Amino acid sequence: MSNEEAFVSIRGMSFSRGNRLIYDNIDLDIPRGKVTAIMGPSGTGKTTLLRLIGGQLLPDRGTIKVDGHNVPTLKRGPLFELRKQTMGMLFQSGALFTDLSVFENVAFPIRVHTDLPESMIRDLVLMKLEAVGLRGARRLMPAELSGGMARRVALARTIALDPEMMLYDEPFTGLDPISLSVTVKLIKSLNDALGLTSILVTHDVDEACSIADYVCLLSEGKVIGFDSPENLIKNGSEQVRQFMQGEPDGPVPFHFPADGFSTDLFKRVK
């Protein structure tokens, strides 16, 4: 893939938390206009990757270019401008502002970033809420919403300013089957209709594979596979197939690094 096609381009990036190395010198290209799913076992730092791309965390080394801008070196002003113009992030919890109603939550970014008249803000908010099927819930407060509804409101809020790139943090966790299939379709149709670049962090192999153009598999700080879902399942390494098929044992470790179990059990407590 050539560089022009990559919306996000990561080169030689390392990141550690305390003594734990989360990313070890990784290279990754996220293609423009496609849905890319980032998958991997818990604790591999998938959410961390989103925060690195969003500039909320700084890597120890390497570059993270979003639409040509190297995020870690941006100053506060340009970084906020880039986020405003380009990025939308959907948090796992929804992260709605608890003191504002559903309507005001969706209106918030529009009010802050534009000088549009009230009537136009109303139209925009209703359009976004209609897209997630919650136009009727606009007067509710976040505390009155279920988890799935809160996430849909958050999705409406995230697309309020029509970002070019959407970052989804575990969008499928804890949804009932109906909300789940609606959310899956919504992410795909938003991506196609608005020509977005979507990055999806998730555990749900089936859902992700049904909409993702590419899947990126992470394990132990490395990219162990990057390809279309079909190719990964067919041609991936043993490690990749283990994850895609959910097998408990294999090259991807289930255990957090530790001393041998028997050594640990028989260690004398001082």
Place this chain on the structure above:
Amino acid sequence: MGLIDKLLSQVRYIGQAGLERIQGLGRAGVFLYSSIAWGGPGSAGFGDLVKQIYSIGVRSLSIVIVAGFFVGMVLGLQGYTILSDFGSEAALGTMVSLTLIRELGPVMTALLFAGRAGSALTAEIGLMKATEQISAMEMMGVDPLKRIITPRLWGGFIAMPILALLFSLVGIWGGAYVGINMLGVDEGAYWGNMQASVSFYDDVLKGVVKSLVFGLVVTWIAVYQGFDSMPTSEGISKATTQTVVVASLAVLGLDFVLTAIMLGGV
């Protein structure tokens, strides 16, 4: 060898703790600068500022007024007992009002404010952080310092002197109630002596300056503790306690420094 190692690790521990404190101070300083540097009270819209003055100031009114009345009554009672030994009950008004306006008004209000509004601010901002609301704001390209912190800082700065003045006012009424109605101090002497001896510049204005400083410092500590807290339930409870403890000590320490400067003793 073992002893030396232990000693060294103690020294290292103390050094580390010291460095962390100093780093914390530095972060808090940068935090205050970046919040204030974004501009005046209305930088996030006057609606937000009014909302903050309401939740920080107006909602602290009841506690400040009740406390002020009781403190004034106690001052009336104690002052009367002491002054009557010297036959100078007529000076009760002067004593009560100067004590309140110069010292107890600003200091007690700031302490009550730290407990009532400061802890609430810390918990609110800590929870916003824990529920990713602050991250969400950042990712929308909205600066949380400007949106969340600046209006709260200004709210505390504006509300505190008003609360302190009300505390003193109600306290003086409380002193008058006990002195005049219960202990029989002459009403004319109480109010007349007060009027003659309280100076607007030396007493009232200096009291207001104190409470402006306390307002800024207490709110600063509260919002910083919230913003810097660990986003867990334990982290938030620790930060809330920390706000009350640090803010109260800061108020008492600063009160001494400010009084010394104002009296020209230092």
